[in-house]
Amino acid sequence: MCIDCGCAEHHHHSDEHHHDHTHDQRPSPGGRKLSIGENLLAKNDRLAAANRARFAAQRLFVLNLVSSPGSGKTSILERTLRDLQDEINFAVLEGDQQTSNDADRIAATGIPAHQINTGAGCHLDAHMVGHGADHFDLATTDILMIENVGNLVCPAAFDLGEDHKVAVLSVTEGEDKPLKYPQMFQAANLLLINKIDLLPYVPFDIETCKTFARQVNPAVEILEVSCLKGDGMDAWYQWLRTGLAKKQQP
Numbered sequence: 069m070c071i072d073c074g075c076a077e078h079h080h081h082s083d084e085h086h087h088d089h090t091h092d093q094r095p096s097p098g099g100r101k102l103s104i105g106e107n108l109l110a111k112n113d114r115l116a117a118a119n120r121a122r123f124a125a126q127r128l129f130v131l132n133l134v135s136s137p138g139s140g141k142t143s144i145l146e147r148t149l150r151d152l153q154d155e156i157n158f159a160v161l162e163g164d165q166q167t168s169n170d171a172d173r174i175a176a177t178g179i180p181a182h183q184i185n186t187g188a189g190c191h192l193d194a195h196m197v198g199h200g201a202d203h204f205d206l207a208t209t210d211i212l213m214i215e216n217v218g219n220l221v222c223p224a225a226f227d228l229g230e231d232h233k234v235a236v237l238s239v240t241e242g243e244d245k246p247l248k249y250p251q252m253f254q255a256a257n258l259l260l261i262n263k264i265d266l267l268p269y270v271p272f273d274i275e276t277c278k279t280f281a282r283q284v285n286p287a288v289e290i291l292e293v294s295c296l297k298g299d300g301m302d303a304w305y306q307w308l309r310t311g312l313a314k315k316q317q318p
């Protein structure tokens with residue numbers, strides 16, 4: 069199905085996904101010419117709005133997990149699905165440049181998963197997500213988890229029609245990342261600081277990291293977790309339950 073992107077069904081891995089990096093910054097308002105990047109983002113915003121309306125009609129709670137490669141997005145999903153699958157119906161869209169490794173890991177938990185390969189693309193866009201969602205029975209799904217391509221830059225600019233972006237930052241990455249990649253941390257409603265089991269072994273000041281995150285986004289919620297050991301996961305589950313309940317109330 070294609071809501072209004074105009075592409076032919078089964079033909080959506082088109083050249084438009086292999087764009088240059090002009091999208092990395094939104095052109096300043098009042099610019100004289102429409103750049104390719106602006107056209108691309110305007111189209112993405114239109115398709116994201118269509119996704120959002122479709123998801124709202126199903127009272128689906130939709131999260132877009134964003135982080136640099138290896139922060140633990142898939143690991144967090146695996147543990148979350150195993151712990152909550154008796155309580156909440158999930159579906160998972162996985163975005164990576166290549167391989168179906170992550171979708172295979174999710175499928176091993178028994179949860180419906182679909183892999184999107186972006187090829188040269190550095191992020192998921194609303195068009196890919198609209199088609200990806202066709203692989204699930206949304207009417208019986210409560211939460212759609214979208215794991216974005218590991219990249220702290222480009223996914224920040226692309227609305228997928230999600231309710232919230234959830235940023236994951238692991239303690240091996242350095243506490244300065246919110247200052248160096250502010251757009252991602254501004255776009256996120258929740259920051260999961262992952263791998264806190266490694267804190268004894270790395271010079272990572274978690275309070276400094278939180279201060280930096282709040283400097284770029286004063287409203288951001290922050291939870292500390294170790295999906296390996298399970299620390300802090302209950303607070304994340306509670307955050308999911310609260311968001312879902314809000315979304316499903318009449």
Ligand SMILES: Nc1nc2c(ncn2[C@@H]2O[C@H](COP(=O)(O)OP(=O)(O)OP(=O)(O)O)[C@@H](O)[C@H]2O)c(=O)[nH]1
Nearest residue numbers: 136137138139140141142143218262263294295296
């Ligand atoms: N010590 C520790 N390791 C973790 C934790 N969470 C994830 N890892 C490890 O970190 C590595 C990367 O985890 P993934 O879940 O694949 O990370 P990802 O963000 O999905 O990576 P991409 O999809 O490539 O962007 C794996 O070796 C995990 O076992 C954690 O809480 N503690």
Ligand SMILES: [Mg+2]
Nearest residue numbers: 141142170215
């Ligand atoms: Mg992953």
Ligand SMILES: [Zn+2]
Nearest residue numbers: 070073075080
């Ligand atoms: Zn399409």
Ligand SMILES: [Zn+2]
Nearest residue numbers: 089092190222
């Ligand atoms: Zn890019």
